[in-house]
Amino acid sequence: MADSHTSTRQEATAAPGPGTAPGTGAALAPGVTWHRRPGTGHRRRTRTVRVWVSAGLVAAVVLAVLVVPLLVPLDNQSVDLARKLQAPSLSHPFGTDEVGRDLLLRCVYGLRVSLLVGVVAALVAVGLGTAVGALAGALGGWADRAVMRLVDLFSSVPHLLLGIFIVAMFRPGVWPVILSVALTHWLSTARIVRAEVLSLRSRPHIDAAISGGASRWRVAVRHLLPGVLPQAGLAAVLMVPHAIWHESALSFLGLGLPAHEASLGIMVNAARGSLLAGAWWPTLFPGLFLIVPTLALAGLAGAWRERINPRRRSELML
């Protein structure tokens, strides 16, 4: 991300590259036939398949965490030591935990907690980043420089360490975790939004609007905001997996959510005793529940990014 504040502008002016439509390249270099042009043929099809699979998985996850708790309340999950640590079977597809509760149901509830915290934290982080980035880009001058120094300052402390420090000081509770994630994750959004505002400000239609007598407010709302919103939205979608990851790491370390808000990270931590007793399923399944939505969201966000930034294809969706 080191060059992210310049990349947007490069995209606008870059020469046609491997991402351009077939035909334009051939026109530039007649007689040269390009083998393996990315973005055509089966690669485009696999991308489409990936988007649909990702969308399906995200839909399934959202549906599961919304509907399952309505159908099966966690209260029927009575402690039953006679059924403790049963391996996966037909009646308990994920097996049971150390006090005999069904792990599949617990994973769905854990995912619900993790997703909820992740989405709220991502929204707070992106909101903060958008506000700071837009302000820096719009004001310019010393305000911009000060804000960018602040961003540099925050990025020189490792995310998880800063997060650990913040939760350690404000623990326990849900809000310290959200605060910790938001304060460590607004930087990338601020950089992206600032770059977008700067690039928009130098476009002719903004000049035209200003010389046509539009007020600052009108320029901001009518011309800058619509340009920035897709980037901010994309940042928010990309941020959710990060936020979930961060929350689960904090919770695993025993510094995150309170133990009764059994997120997936807390479940993995609680399963350590069972793991040493040889039961792998209370560890394996909550982890898989963390990976699948992350990959699905990243797949969706990657497709969205290809739409709004065609030049920045593919790399590092996470």
Added chain:
Amino acid sequence: MPRASLPWAAMARMTGRRALLAVPVLLAVTFGVFAVAAASPFDPVRAYAGDAGLTASQANLDQLRHNLGVDQPLIGRWWHWLTAALTGDLGDSATLRAPVTQVIGERLGWSVLLCALAFLLAVAVGTALGVAAARRRGGLLDRAVTSLAYTLEAAPPFWLGLLAVWLFALKLGVLPAGGLTDTGTDLATPGQIARHVALPALVLAVSQLPWFVLYVRQGVGDALEEDPVRGARARGLRERTVLLHHALRSGLLPVLTLIGSRVPELITGALLVETVFSWPGIAAATVEAATAVDFPLLAALTVLATAAVLAGNLLSDLLYGLADPRVGFDG
């Protein structure tokens, strides 16, 4: 690539400039740490007094408050800590019952050992996999490697660590599940350490692997489509020579120069992996300090990590200037 001599003077100037720039950053971070602590509900007096604080009289608590210097304003406490830190006194760790400097001195080496091993492993394996994937982008191997990389990127390191413990320590019984030495002995022989560091280093390397794989794949893959490679192919050079000498060299350089900027991710991974494996390093101490709200230790370690990140950035820029003379050492 023979080179007459390195531009030592320019590199030294850049290092000096960065060291000067690091001073305000570190000052700001220390102040930020104190400001966060001051804004939080955390009370150092109660933390220091522990259970005794529940029964102690208000006068005793006030006396303690004065002794600890907590009754001073934020700036005063920060200044006090800072001047003491410059003389080498970082305070005492309440959880580990030792001066903070001693804790850091005892544990830093183990963390560096773990991180260095993991990093080397990640670079070696990541380069091999990245080149293999880049040879035919879109091919079966490429898709397998890329999918694996994305999956590993999404997998939390602590989860990978626990699964590794289950597989290697419990099922196969080939490697110990954690710690630095076998239970019952305190003697840290090289053989014991090697056996105990293997699993955490492997897991930390796997957690760093996706980044290397994907960047090497991208760098080498792009280089394979550029003119020097096309020229080499046109001259009829062997595919192996083209791949390893032309594409890998130009594709790997940008990746190697970015290595220094991976320090934050390495620290993040170490925080989780050291905790899973009870590795007696500095990252595990950080987590313990955070759990017990051991402020002196936590503050010192946060500053230390920031210094490490800045040093990593400097290394990155120095390497970049060396690799690409057009960039130079002016940053």
